[in-house]
Amino acid sequence: MSITYEMIVGLEVHVQLKTRTKAFCRCSTSFGDHPNTNTCPVCLALPGALPVLNARAVELAARAALALGLEVHERSVFARKNYFYPDLPKGYQISQFDRPLAERGTLAIGGGRSIGITRIHMEEDAGKSVHDRFAGFTAIDLNRAGVPLIEIVSEPEIRSSAEAGAYLRALKEILLYAEVSDCSMEEGSLRVDANVSARPVGEPSYRTRTEIKNLNSFSNVERALEIEYARHCAVHEAGGSIVQQTMLFDAHKNEVRGARSKEGSHDYRYFPEPDLPPLVLASAWIQGVRYGLPEFPAARRARYAASYSLGVADAEVLTASRAVGDYFEKVASAAGDPKAAANWVMGEVLASLNESGGDIGEFPVKAESLGELIALIRNGSLSNTAAKTVLATMLREGGTAATIAARDGRLQIGDDSALIAWIDEVWAEHPDESARFAGGERKLQGVLVGFVMKKSKGRADPKKVNQLLGARAGT
Numbered sequence: 001m002s003i004t005y006e007m008i009v010g011l012e013v014h015v016q017l018k019t020r021t022k023a024f025c026r027c028s029t030s031f032g033d034h035p036n037t038n039t040c041p042v043c044l045a046l047p048g049a050l051p052v053l054n055a056r057a058v059e060l061a062a063r064a065a066l067a068l069g070l071e072v073h074e075r076s077v078f079a080r081k082n083y084f085y086p087d088l089p090k091g092y093q094i095s096q097f098d099r100p101l102a103e104r105g106t107l108a109i110g111g112g113r114s115i116g117i118t119r120i121h122m123e124e125d126a127g128k129s130v131h132d133r134f135a136g137f138t139a140i141d142l143n144r145a146g147v148p149l150i151e152i153v154s155e156p157e158i159r160s161s162a163e164a165g166a167y168l169r170a171l172k173e174i175l176l177y178a179e180v181s182d183c184s185m186e187e188g189s190l191r192v193d194a195n196v197s198a199r200p201v202g203e204p205s206y207r208t209r210t211e212i213k214n215l216n217s218f219s220n221v222e223r224a225l226e227i228e229y230a231r232h233c234a235v236h237e238a239g240g241s242i243v244q245q246t247m248l249f250d251a252h253k254n255e256v257r258g259a260r261s262k263e264g265s266h267d268y269r270y271f272p273e274p275d276l277p278p279l280v281l282a283s284a285w286i287q288g289v290r291y292g293l294p295e296f297p298a299a300r301r302a303r304y305a306a307s308y309s310l311g312v313a314d315a316e317v318l319t320a321s322r323a324v325g326d327y328f329e330k331v332a333s334a335a336g337d338p339k340a341a342a343n344w345v346m347g348e349v350l351a352s353l354n355e356s357g358g359d360i361g362e363f364p365v366k367a368e369s370l371g372e373l374i375a376l377i378r379n380g381s382l383s384n385t386a387a388k389t390v391l392a393t394m395l396r397e398g399g400t401a402a403t404i405a406a407r408d409g410r411l412q413i414g415d416d417s418a419l420i421a422w423i424d425e426v427w428a429e430h431p432d433e434s435a436r437f438a439g440g441e442r443k444l445q446g447v448l449v450g451f452v453m454k455k456s457k458g459r460a461d462p463k464k465v466n467q468l469l470g471a472r473a474g475t
């Protein structure tokens, strides 16, 4: 009988904080600049240079911790993490070790599951080694050295690759809402290390784990976990044992292979950073950061369901980013019709953004203008079809819905005398249908409405035309 195994995963996520300057000096954090231009004696580790902590980095780190429900400590301590690497000029990283900024949080990942977050600590990034295989050398770019990061460490409570993906998506969503990071995996502002092991279901203790480093997309995290977990299971099945080590995932070959052997934490010879005092935060300051937090996606979805009567699927689409939700709420309020606003934002707006690859912040039609357009449909001034044409014009030229609709002759005509004049013309031009309709053949009403719509170039209010024709048949 074969044993059933379960996957045990804990994730370490490095997130770059959205500051203008580095963690301990005033160098710019901007991405993609010419190598080694954003450096100074502090981040180059020149002798005698001293670090000065970036207050904004502390604020963003605390914001992230509170957004994820962690307790932020009033006192935390920076520590030196010593190791040698060519892109680490000081020979150590300033990090936090036994006294981290924040501990104990949880993250809901859907399906009623929550994953514990052990801790969040602050640290600085290292530089970047650029390997040029063709030239046969490695170059060092220290623009990243000293960029502020937080490391978010989860409890080993993730039980499948799908849960790992759900955890990462939920984490990223909250960090984006809290505006603490761009969370761009392409630019390296969100990086994932995954600790994985396998154990027979029911076994109380954990078996030896391996750590897959520097996974650069959520789908790569899921793929790498599946591969490495399968290897663990196979080794256990064959009666072997797993060696604790660092692994790398090769996305092209779809394989996980061993890197350098895993250093235990004692190898880093952590000690308190002598150049920085302990980080002391007043409880009132922490409260202030907490009050500054926005409404988060789960709360927003619940509110959309309760006050706008939107379904779960619609609420999910509209809260996928904070900016889309903000836009939708403005449209809903200007239109006076949340359901219609939801349909227009999810339909026309998101489709247009999909096509252009743009961001809602760059969408040329302001929320108030779209709301006005929807209000014109509601009060009968515009048909749905005409409104779509007007929106297309607004996208091209700007301008307000009412002005464009009037200028381009799109406004629906509901004025009785104009409609009766068209009906009279149709009546005269189609004597056969008119006579049969007047004689009681009610199914011809649709045909006659069609003639009127055609004559009015689509501008007649079809509801009113129907009423007027009905009245005429009755007489």
Ligand SMILES: [Zn+2]
Binding pocket: 022, 025, 026, 027, 038, 039, 040, 041, 042, 043, 044, 146
């Ligand atoms: Zn610097």
